[in-house]
Amino acid sequence: MAPRKQKPAARSTIPGVYTKADVDPSEREYAPEPFPFARYTSLVGVHTSLLAFSALFLPQTTSFFIDIPARVTDRPAHPLVETLAYSPVLSLVWIAGGVFVLQSWWAGWIRMWYFEQASRGTYAEKKIEQSEISKAKFADYGKASVFTLTVSVVYHAIVILFGAPVLSHHPHTYLLSLILAFLTVFAPAYSLGRLTMGNDTASWIKWFNWTRLFVEFSPRNAIERAMVYPSIGTLVGCWFGVIPLALDWDRPWQAWPLPPLFGAIIGYILGSLGALVTTGVYWLAEEQIRSEQMRQKTK
């Protein structure tokens, strides 16, 4: 892993939480609020639970429309799994829908926090900036969606390179790629801005940000962590999710691409929780330091 960028010693040595010390001293009074850790925690809980729910239970909707025939087998699976594996494509469609809605909602929060902690200046400046950002919401949303779709096509190609069939199963492979793209790049694209191929400074900065986060794995604060950890978790989970495919257990859920998909979702959830725990640890440490300082002041 590339070495983390060294911060000036004067600032907080804990690279997690945005502190007042990090702000230019002249504007110390208007420094942003400390990161809303409590709300973040509850949202991560809701988000990950909903994600798990949509992965397991949304596909059950299939059984409302189609009468799923009982499989003749000496190894019956749980009805939940039977429905899930009955038609992988239908299950993937349901999951993709759920993931799309959930990620849109989640990305909204991420984007808000991202701009909150990034904005500098006086109160009035920040207000103006915020209104501009919320005006650009829909345009950005569109751009992020288009970017996500583009990435899903790239993912599709990559999944095929990893060994997915070339001439068949394209609906399966594509839906997997789409879900992967929504889990990995949608929220960052909505907040950081999508990657562009231009030669201008803005493109350059975006490129720098993206590579710093997703290639060098060096997120600097809670928000970046909340973007990076789940994305990495998704891809790693998907990679490991391939393993059950090869086992000769002869189970219905081993159908392509269910194991990598569930690996990805589990990876996302673990990544999300990992980000939460890391931020939590930093946050507690920061609180500790702050209370120390308070105690010394009162003395």
Added chain:
Amino acid sequence: MNVSVLLWLLALHGLSIYLFLSGFLLSRIALPDVSPPLSDSTRSLVQTHKRAVIVVLDALRYDFLAPLGDTIPSPHDPYYHGVLSTPARTAAEHPDRSIVFSAHADPPTTTLQRIKALTTGSLPTFVDAGANFGGEAIGEDSWVLQAEKAGKKLGFVGDNTWLALFPGAFDPSLTWGYDSFDVEDLHTVDNAIFSRIPSLLNLTSTPSKSDPWDILLAHGLGIDHAGHRFSPSHTGMQAKLSQTDTFLATLVDLLDNDPMHKDTLLVVMGDHGMDEHGNHGGDAPLETIAGTWMYSPTPFLASSSDRENVPAQMHEETLFPGALAPHRHTQQVDIVPSISLLLGLPVPFGSLGAPIPELFALRPHTSVGAGSALAVASSLSATQIHTFLDKAGMSGLDALDEAWDPRVGGLAAHLAPEAFPRSAYTAPLSTSEELDVSLAIGSRHISRALARDAYAYSREALRAARARWAQFDGPLMVVGLVSAFLAVVVAGALFWQLGLDSPAASRPGPSIGAVPKAGGEDAEETSPDTPTWLRKSVLRAWQAMGAGVVLGVQLWGAFKVLGRIDTFALSGESPTRMGVLHFAALGAAWASSASMLASCFSSSTATGDARIEGPKSSPTLLQKFTRFFSVFTFEAAIPVALMILHSLALLSNSFVIHESLLVPFLLITAPLPFLMRTISSARRDLRRKALFWAGVYAVCVRLIGTGRVWREEQGVFFGLGPHSSVSPSDGPFIVETLLSVIPNWLPRILNALAPLATPVILSYVLQTSRSRVPFIVRAALPASLALASLTWLIEDSTAGAGADSAIGGVARIVRTLCAWTSAVLGAGGIAAWATQPLCISVSREAPTDGAKAGEKQTITVLGFANASGAPVLVFQALLLAPLALCALLPSQRVGPLLFGALVGWFELVDAARDARALDANPVGAANALASAIPDTHSYTSSPSTQLQPPASQSSTSSGPRIALAELFPLALLGLHAFFGTAHQATIASIQWRAAFALSARVRPGISHLCVAINELGPVFWATAGAVGLAVWNVSPRIQVKVPRSALNRAKSGGGEGATREGKDAAVEAENGDHEESTEVLRAALGPLIYLSVLFLAGAVGAAVLRRHLMVWKIFAPRAVAGALWLIAADLGAVIGVWSARRIGREVKRVFG
């Protein structure tokens, strides 16, 4: 010296493979000899039946057909005890016509091995050494072949394994074969048997067809599949058994009621048993106890009144697990002489069983006295065993010689002099003994004694043969695994130590003028391209190998004297059969590994390697360890993690089966760290370069994957899950889909044209560094490749025409001609390369300034920056020609794809190295890059060779050491190409057609070489290519500051003649070469480390899971494949290092 290291490593690998495989593989010589037919008089003594119906019910355990009672466990299981009741019922009703007993099946209790034992009477082996070239057909004598030879008509219904084992033995009009793989299908095969066998029996009573068949064979799979699927204690098994019972009852009815069948023998037997879960393959008592039932419409068995004819020793009994009373027990191999002799056929040549006494003790319908038939049958069989063991090189064992009674041989020789010429194997008989023998036919007393002696000898022989052939040898396997582990450690230590030790790791800055160590003679001996410690330690390792042999032999002698060897055994297994050769190999492997390890870890830099003076020359242990752990970065961890995953995968049958999917998955993962390194680089051109070449690499890898074939076990699975809604397609299915759309000649033509892409790729890549491919190579390479693929195009399109037809004959001649031309051209290309490997072109320009003409001129060297890398690539392209010559037509496209992947990998790694250099030293590296991009060098020179090396030189060539992450994918690439050329790690997938690439018939040597190249070429090729990573885009170091003559003088040690400056230059030149050569060796070691770890993992998997159901189908072939790949890689590394050495010499000649 580098080559010597690799040869030593090859020897080490060979020793560990030898040790492991001789403990693991059941090896046995399969002799092609066939027993001559019985004489008429002898036949009349033993034959009881004219016809036979032989029904093999797969996995029919003894208790399935045993009578209810104390001989089977109680309480009885209602699902399988007493359900198949016909055998027990008839045996109770007609003890002179029906007999039930159990037969011991030798492990592995797998169907294929059992069928071989049930027909040849021999013990199982993994590979029947000496079997004919290709095919699974049984090459040994068997009663099936004897019946065929005797002109009997054989019919068959059931598992088609038999048809592959005995091609042509069964009458096509009486043959119905079914696939045995689908375990879910309980009924197809059985139903076919249940309906066809009775109707075939009825045929005999049709007057028009008096003799429609002589032997009917059936092999039903229902009971086995029911066991696998449900386990025995299940209604499914009950249904299957009762269905089978109905069938058997029908057979009994038919035989009893049709007078035509009074000469028909019915044999029903299991090939093995099953455990409580319904599985088999191992040696558990339940798996090895097969049930057998024999039935005849006419009496042929010894009834209780005849018991006295059977010596008590011949009546073996055993206790079924959990039962209270013993039951009659035989060996499965006993069935072979029994069936043979009952049908009047000779005992098959390799048979190791003894005739079952009950079957021969009663002869009411012959004129001979009771009991004599038993003596005759036993003597014939025992003498047959004696002859066979003699031929198989197993005579001379004390116990066997003691058990041998010459009178047995005498009787057999008397009866069948053509089969057993008396002088050949028996001691001469005295006259009285002669008399005894001739009396044996009439005398009950003598015949009893002869039968007993013959039986005792047969059993002793079986015991000896089992000890020799059919046992895993635990201690030997462990010794082999330890040796393989040591080989891995040694290779790793060498790689690591060379990385630490190479001067570039601590490249001298300004203090270039180091002086060689005072000991001048030492420096003189030093080969200029190898560190002294390595040279010495290789020499020592070879010596240690020799000393180890002596030590091993002494150790063996000591143990032999103490009598301890027999005590070495894994718990519950038979004692080891380690011999003096094994001890010698063990001593050699361990001693030389220890010697090399000691050299690596001792203070190697102190052994006269004083290139650099200063504190760095001998790092402390702590420093070494910190350096060792500093290797474990994210970039280095990924390939190691992949290797560990790959190794763990070999412990699971699922992943071994799907290894052809696993390997490309790992291959596509491997470039990740390199891509990440370049993507985060600030240089756009580097990013583009990396992305482009990574794409080329990945696409080539993926396309190689389209050439896979699926293993039998992969079935309908194809890695996509068994319940996919759409039928998955890849590999052969792609071809099928394409064929349905496009004319079927198109893919053939495309495959045939594909090899021509290799020269195109080659010139495209070399163009960026302005390297020039020598003309001869440019001409020979495409021609050789084109002719190779033309050979296979002809082979493919005339495959239908027989060699005796006109078209076939002409095609064969043309094809042979093409192939030989291609081979000669390929060899010529390589020879041309060896004489002039470099791809540079030099142009001299006259100085523009006229005044000093002759003093200064500009020399431009095109292709300088990649002067060593480009020839490696050319060499790799040339090596593809023999590969193409031995690859079948569909695999022709793999060559260029493999080449593309290799090139892509080189360039990707190169980009990542540049990016890393930029990270480390932005300014210097940027300059270096900028000057490297034109890839030409111009410099001015004076006639006195005062060459000025470009300023950027050192920074370009002193990049970071070569990493395992860069090398491991090449090992994987070789494996991937193995799978991509339609191979699998199975014996069945060997492409024997390649044997006929150069000749119409098998020519020992050439044909074997062709098959070996076909199988192992890709792994060899990829490993040979690894050295390219050590020299790719590394331009030669121009260090000479003095005339060559001075340099030579300095090197030749003429101390007084050489100036100080000359000495310095010599040292410097040595260092430069040394560095490159060390890196080359490390590059060659990389893939070897991967493949030796893989071999170790495969061997451990096979050893640990040797009782696994699938060991002979999956783990054993995988272990053998791993060994072969390792050897191929070792040879590839040698060739690669040789090529790099050749290039290095040439570079030194031109630039030095």
